Amino acid sequence: MDQARALWISRPGHAVIERQALPAVGAGQARVRALYSGISRGTEALVFQGQVPPGQYQAMRAPFQEGDFPGPVKYGYSSVGIVEQGPASLEGRVVFCLHPHQDRYVVPADALRPLPEGVPAERAVLAANMETAINACWDAAPRVGDRIAVIGAGVVGALVAWLLARHPGVAVQLIDINPDRSGLAAALGVAFAAPAQARGGCDLVIHASASEAGLQQALQLAGEEAEVIELSWFGQRTATLALGEDFHSRRLHLRSSQVGAVAPARRRRWSHARRLDLALDLLRAAELDALIDAESAFDDLPRTLAALAAASGGLCHRVRYPK
Numbered sequence: 001m002d003q004a005r006a007l008w009i010s011r012p013g014h015a016v017i018e019r020q021a022l023p024a025v026g027a028g029q030a031r032v033r034a035l036y037s038g039i040s041r042g043t044e045a046l047v048f049q050g051q052v053p054p055g056q057y058q059a060m061r062a063p064f065q066e067g068d069f070p071g072p073v074k075y076g077y078s079s080v081g082i083v084e085q086g087p088a089s090l091e092g093r094v095v096f097c098l099h100p101h102q103d104r105y106v107v108p109a110d111a112l113r114p115l116p117e118g119v120p121a122e123r124a125v126l127a128a129n130m131e132t133a134i135n136a137c138w139d140a141a142p143r144v145g146d147r148i149a150v151i152g153a154g155v156v157g158a159l160v161a162w163l164l165a166r167h168p169g170v171a172v173q174l175i176d177i178n179p180d181r182s183g184l185a186a187a188l189g190v191a192f193a194a195p196a197q198a199r200g201g202c203d204l205v206i207h208a209s210a211s212e213a214g215l216q217q218a219l220q221l222a223g224e225e226a227e228v229i230e231l232s233w234f235g236q237r238t239a240t241l242a243l244g245e246d247f248h249s250r251r252l253h254l255r256s257s258q259v260g261a262v263a264p265a266r267r268r269r270w271s272h273a274r275r276l277d278l279a280l281d282l283l284r285a286a287e288l289d290a291l292i293d294a295e296s297a298f299d300d301l302p303r304t305l306a307a308l309a310a311a312s313g314g315l316c317h318r319v320r321y322p323k
Contacts, residue, residue: 004020037101040129136229224251
């Protein structure tokens with residue numbers, strides 16, 4: 001009971017599962033046995049490959065990260081587990097925690113968010129991505145009747161499109177180079193378009209493809225004086241944009257959104273915990289299961305993470321822990 005196993009990125013491109021001491025549960029703390037965790041493909045691939053820019057080492061730290069970039073580092077932020085020991089109100093509850101991939105861990109009890117009724121543990125691994133999508137919607141501030149394009153049908157882009165499509169009168173198109181993502185869009189109740197068929201003149205464009213071509217198209221699809229919200233994180237890669245045509249004459253706005261801080265329009269009234277509770281509550285929707293495309297065992301995680309980092313175009317990969 002005093003040992004845990006955790007995934008460590010020992011050096012760029014190489015991960016191992018290591019044993020480490022599990023501290024005793026102190027006052028105000030809880031011990032959690034992990035059931036599932038989720039891999040954030042974009043961010044965790046960059047961390048695995050050692051592509052976090054040195055200037056972002058502090059900004060990119062996960063809440064319970066150990067070690068430092070580029071490694072050895074224990075990273076991740078989407079764990080779902082059951083409380084084995086802690087406050088009476090939490091013992092036996094299934095909870096979400098922004099914790100790296102680890103089979104058992106001790107954290108402050110207030111870092112745990114119990115799953116709402118109707119949210120299965122298997123789906124709750126999407127909570128961190130949902131939180132990012134909520135923050136993006138707050139930053140974007142859509143208006144009734146807006147014509148909106150979301151470029152990039154990965155997990156975050158698809159969640160943003162799903163949320164925005166629920167605004168009154170809003171017309172959302174989810175755009176991706178992979179035609180197979182049309183099935184995902186249909187499952188989420190969102191219109192789909194290939195890049196060549198995308199409709200322009202948009203009031204708002206959300207870019208989440210992490211590609212130069214996607215960001216360039218975001219500017220092309222934006223209507224006059226419209227706003228483009230950039231959700232992608234490029235790590236150490238350089239994104240080049242052609243701004244010499246009508247970017248200035250159309251007076252376009254390009255703005256970033258990032259989940260590390262609550263969106264400015266909500267910051268004085270919303271805490272991180274309240275935002276995470278909202279994310280979990282929204283996961284009652286069964287159609288969101290379409291965003292989880294694969295599952296593997298925790299013991300296989302070093303090989304799985306290497307394979308995911310070398311691939312592209314996947315959705316959420318769920319990690320299953322031994323019972």
